[in-house]
Amino acid sequence: MTRGGRLKTREQPERRCIATGESAPREGLIRFVLGPDGQVAPDLAERLPGRGAWVTARRDALEKAVRRGLFSRAFKTRAAAAPDLPERVEALLAARLTELIALCRKAGLAVTGFEKVKARLKKGPVAALIEARDGSEQGRAKLRPLAGKAPIVDCLSSRELGLAFGREFVIHAALDEGGLAQSVLRESLRLSGFRTCDDAQDMTTPAQGGKKDG
Structure with missing residues (x-):
């Protein structure tokens, strides 16, 4: 997520990352x-x-925790962390985010399609502008100036966004305030x-000759 990535949250308890040793609000840890x-x-x-161990939500931090056996130290007992744990976490996070956006869409809090998103941005502030990470830069350049200071969510592919909206591909979407916006x-x-x-560079995308969202 780019620009304005800090969440509007009340004071949150902090947790210490077992990989970096740094304490931070739990919103940025797993x-x-x-x-x-x-x-x-x-x-x-x-x-x-049960007891929890917290890791900063970054691939390199989790890879370090797995590689150095830091979970065993945190749990004070033998803890087996699979080598593919970072990949599994990424997949789970992507599925979770896709489902949250789908719930926002069902609640009438999200619109998709270049023209609909453009019209929504012109009406006023939104909770977030959502862009497929494999979409064309040309489309992004046209919509981003209209988004003002809204956060830009750009970590899902066009296929993943398509799942959230019941389509094959989705490139652009806008999310209204309320409901699950902060969770998204x-x-x-x-x-x-x-x-x-x-x-995103190796993906087959609408920007490379596939379909566009309407």
Whole structure:
């Protein structure tokens, strides 16, 4: 997520990352728990019982925690963290964000399609401008100036956004304030720590000759 990525939240309790040693508001970290089988599991909703270990929502931080066995130190017992844990967390975060956007759409808080998004931005402030990370820069350049200071969510692909809106591809969307808007922003912030713009370059996208959202 770019520009204005800090969330509008009340004072939050801080948690210490087991990889970086730094304390930060929990909105930017991911909680992990130890299952009965001794396996480390992500607790994205932060509802699972038991002692939790927190890791900054960045791929390099989680890779370090896995590589150096930091979960065993945090849980004070043997804790098995699978080598592909960062990839699993990324997939879970993407699915969680997609579902949240879908819920916003069902609640009438999200619109998609270049012209509809353009019209919505001209009406006034939005909670976020959503862009497919594999969309064309030309379309982004036309909409971003209209978004003002709104955060830009750009960590999902056009196919992932399509799932949220019941379409094959979605390139542009706008999210209204209210409902789950803050949850969308938090999850996009966490997912951004696991994805870079370079990841999108190998995708087959509407910008490379596929379909466009209407």
